[in-house]
Amino acid sequence: MGDLPSPKPHKTSWPELVGSPYFRAGLIIWFERRDVTVIFFTVSDTPPRGFDPKRVVVFVDANQRVAFTPRIG
16 A cells, blocks of 8 residues: 555545545544444435534445445544
């Protein structure tokens, strides 16, 4: 994976990860924001209700790649 990303405690979204393999995206998010939980859903899933500042929601397509911008919530 190369160099690990440095922590980014104020980052709230990861548009650069769209199209990335889901596992790699999860690791990058976790390395940048170790205070959050990364939760994966398929694009056909209903998003979770309510806002959670300690959760990053990642939607994955049929090819196991990030389909939409992961974001806090």
